[in-house]
Amino acid sequence: MSLNARFSLRRQLVTRLLWPVLVLVAVAGILAYSIGLHFANLAYDRWMYDSARALAHQVRWIDGSPKVTLPQAAIEMFEWDDIDRIYYAVTGAAGEPIYGFDGLPELPAALRSGMSPAYYDGMIDGRTVRIVVLRLPAPGGAEAVTVRVAETSAKRNILAKEILLEVLVYQALLAGAASLLIWAGIRSGLQPLAKLAEEIMARTPADLGPLLADVPQEVRPLVHSLNDLLTRLEATQAAQKRFIADASHQLRTPLSALQIQAERASRENDPDARAEALRRVNASITRITHVTHQLLTLARADPASEARQRFAPIDLARVAREVTTEWVPIALTRGVDLGYTGPETGAPVFGEAQMLKELLGNLIDNALQYNYDGGRVTVGVAAAPAAILFVEDDGPGIPPEAREKVFERFFRLPGSGGRGCGLGLAIVKEISQLHDAVVLAEPGDGGHGTRVKITFKSAPAQSFS
Numbered sequence: 304m305s306l307n308a309r310f311s312l313r314r315q316l317v318t319r320l321l322w323p324v325l326v327l328v329a330v331a332g333i334l335a336y337s338i339g340l341h342f343a344n345l346a347y348d349r350w351m352y353d354s355a356r357a358l359a360h361q362v363r364w365i366d367g368s369p370k371v372t373l374p375q376a377a378i379e380m381f382e383w384d385d386i387d388r389i390y391y392a393v394t395g396a397a398g399e400p401i402y403g404f405d406g407l408p409e410l411p412a413a414l415r416s417g418m419s420p421a422y423y424d425g426m427i428d429g430r431t432v433r434i435v436v437l438r439l440p441a442p443g444g445a446e447a448v449t450v451r452v453a454e455t456s457a458k459r460n461i462l463a464k465e466i467l468l469e470v471l472v473y474q475a476l477l478a479g480a481a482s483l484l485i486w487a488g489i490r491s492g493l494q495p496l497a498k499l500a501e502e503i504m505a506r507t508p509a510d511l512g513p514l515l516a517d518v519p520q521e522v523r524p525l526v527h528s529l530n531d532l533l534t535r536l537e538a539t540q541a542a543q544k545r546f547i548a549d550a551s552h553q554l555r556t557p558l559s560a561l562q563i564q565a566e567r568a569s570r571e572n573d574p575d576a577r578a579e580a581l582r583r584v585n586a587s588i589t590r591i592t593h594v595t596h597q598l599l600t601l602a603r604a605d606p607a608s609e610a611r612q613r614f615a616p617i618d619l620a621r622v623a624r625e626v627t628t629e630w631v632p633i634a635l636t637r638g639v640d641l642g643y644t645g646p647e648t649g650a651p652v653f654g655e656a657q658m659l660k661e662l663l664g665n666l667i668d669n670a671l672q673y674n675y676d677g678g679r680v681t682v683g684v685a686a687a688p689a690a691i692l693f694v695e696d697d698g699p700g701i702p703p704e705a706r707e708k709v710f711e712r713f714f715r716l717p718g719s720g721g722r723g724c725g726l727g728l729a730i731v732k733e734i735s736q737l738h739d740a741v742v743l744a745e746p747g748d749g750g751h752g753t754r755v756k757i758t759f760k761s762a763p764a765q766s767f768s
Contacts (some may be wrong), residue, residue: 371402511537646686
């Protein structure tokens with residue numbers, strides 16, 4: 304799978320964090336602008352209200368009729384504004400003009416009987432105006448009077464633009480500061496990953512120890528997975544080194560002997576001597592084949608191998624009967640009585656059939672080699688409470704102090720015969736450990752001979768493969 308060179312965790316985090324921040328900044332700017340505009344309108348509305356009250360104080364009732372008389376200087380002062388245009392009007396109860404401008408927009412129906420003061424918007428000569436309305440009750444039951452003052456919205460629009468500009472400037476500065484803080488925070492937060500990468504890059508192929516970098520809690524599962532992988536790689540590398548060491552240890556001598564016997568056979572003119580040399584060549588080849596097979600079996604049984612992936616439910620009793628039957632001809636040639644005891648089927652274990660056959664084959668071979676001529680070897684299986692496999696002989700037995708050592712690689716009892724190289728029981732132990740089984744060497748029935756017993760964990764009730 305190809306890696307996307309453009310993918311960047313830092314860029315992804317900045318993008319996913321910055322966009323919400325920018326949206327929030329924009330929303331905050333709109334809210335700040337709306338609030339500022341509201342209070343600006345409130346201030347201008349109060350000024351209009353004060354103007355309307357000043358005009359209302361000039362209303363006089365003469366003979367029951369409202370009259371407004373203002374000197375020209377007062378009118379000029381009332382109308383003066385270098386930006387906006389001011390309109391005013393005083394009307395009677397029926398809407399008849401009493402004083403002022405005669406073209407103010409009509410009062411909305413909703414405000415004709417409402418509270419005073421009231422505000423509404425309208426249009427005069429194509430320009431938007433803001434209007435305040437005051438109602439003055441007439442004394443002595445006379446008709447009420449309505450006072451209205453209107454102002455164009457130039458100052459309001461100018462103030463709105465100034466507020467918007469100020470808000471945009473500060474919001475832009477806030478967005479820039481937020482971006483820098485987000486970038487710096489992400490860069491600082493990703494530093495442990497950079498240190499982890501540096502630690503990995505500094506490793507040599509031989510250094511497979513656990514990573515010790517201090518990382519955030521969210522990255523710890525990744526580090527734990529890497530450490531688990533390094534542990535498995537270290538186990539695999541150790542298994543490879545062990546296999547190479549074992550192979551060089553066991554194959555050096557038979558290969559040297561094979562070379563010597565082959566050279567001797569090529570120089571011999573005597574047919575009998577040549578035949579003897581060729582017989583020894585054949586014996587060396589047989590030994591090399593046997594040792595190579597055992598070494599490969601050890602490599603397959605190593606816990607770092609992938610043999611566990613092939614595990615399946617297996618009937619141990621059926622496997623034991625098949626292997627025992629295969630070894631009967633060999634046992635007869637060695638004068639040993641080989642037999643089986645246990646159920647025909649029904650001893651479930653979870654494992655790999657071929658490796659279990661190798662395990663049992665090594666136990667039988669070991670028992671045949673070190674037993675007396677005319678002796679007896681018994682393969683047995685017990686199904687409950689957990690599956691048990693054992694091979695028992697009536698040979699010389701194993702001294703108590705050596706019953707654990709016999710499972711070590713290349714260990715052989717002093718003075719023991721046979722053609723083994725000390726790998727048979729080591730293979731048995733490796734395969735047993737791979738199957739989470741316990742292997743034990745103990746005396747046979749009556750304290751004679753040797754019984755090697757393997758106890759498996761209980762297997763789930765599944766169909767046998």
